[in-house]
Amino acid sequence: DSGVTQTPKHLITATGQRVTLRCSPRSGDLSVYWYQQSLDQGLQFLIQYYNGEERAKGNILERFSAQQFPDLHSELNLSSLELGDSALYFCASSVVEHNEQFFGPGTRLTVL
Amino acid sequence: GQNIDQPTEMTATEGAIVQINCTYQTSGFNGLFWYQQHAGEAPTFLSYNVLDGLEEKGRFSSFLSRSKGYSYLLLKELQMKDSASYLCAVPSGGSYIPTFGRGTSLIVHP
Numbered sequence: 642d643s644g645v646t647q648t649p650k651h652l653i654t655a656t657g658q659r660v661t662l663r664c665s666p667r668s669g670d671l672s673v674y675w676y677q678q679s680l681d682q683g684l685q686f687l688i689q690y691y692n693g694e695e696r697a698k699g700n701i702l703e704r705f706s707a708q709q710f711p712d713l714h715s716e717l718n719l720s721s722l723e724l725g726d727s728a729l730y731f732c733a734s735s736v737v738e739h740n741e742q743f744f745g746p747g748t749r750l751t752v753l
Numbered sequence: 754g755q756n757i758d759q760p761t762e763m764t765a766t767e768g769a770i771v772q773i774n775c776t777y778q779t780s781g782f783n784g785l786f787w788y789q790q791h792a793g794e795a796p797t798f799l800s801y802n803v804l805d806g807l808e809e810k811g812r813f814s815s816f817l818s819r820s821k822g823y824s825y826l827l828l829k830e831l832q833m834k835d836s837a838s839y840l841c842a843v844p845s846g847g848s849y850i851p852t853f854g855r856g857t858s859l860i861v862h863p
Contacts, residue, residue, distance in 0.1 A: 738849040744795035
């Protein structure tokens with residue numbers, strides 16, 4: 642158990658819909674990262690927040706957005722969902738940016 | 754940007770030693786990470802190398818050569834539970850966000 646929690650564990654929805662994935666970092670970690678992992682793309686970095694502020698952006702689509710709240714939990718919002726968005730979405734946290742990241746168990750999103 | 758290359762799949766026998774290689778190209782270097790990921794589970798941190806040389810941690814060791822853009826993960830006394838994907842990750846120049854390789858799927862058989 643990494644100490645990072647993610648909900649829900651599984652999510653099944655239809656194309657065009659909008660979903661919200663939630664992540665709580667390890668106690669004391671200020672940095673939160675979101676990743677997407679699909680079979681054909683590997684683990685892709687989406688976005689990072691540090692103490693409530695957006696810090697870095699990766700390959701995140703405009704249909705996706707995220708935020709980190711004052712209590713440091715984070716949410717990833719995925720809208721206008723497409724079949725290709727089906728993937729495992731991981732949240733990770735670290736104390737500071739250059740430390741190892743601790744990954745949550747992931748949310749498996751299936752878009753039908 | 755950077756390019757990370759590691760073998761797609763390797764097989765080994767229980768009790769043996771296996772070396773998983775990773776080559777990378779990056780503009781600026783901020784260390785190299787190795788993670789283990791069992792199927793359907795979260796990646797877990799194994800090692801972080803920022804200086805050249807070998808870092809040993811129990812049955813797992815990681816080596817780095819910055820001049821050659823090369824690292825390897827050495828797994829000794831293989832156990833069946835070591836069957837997993839091993840991800841090499843390198844932050845891009847000026848950033849601490851690791852870019853992950855596609856991973857090496859290691860299959861350990863009896």
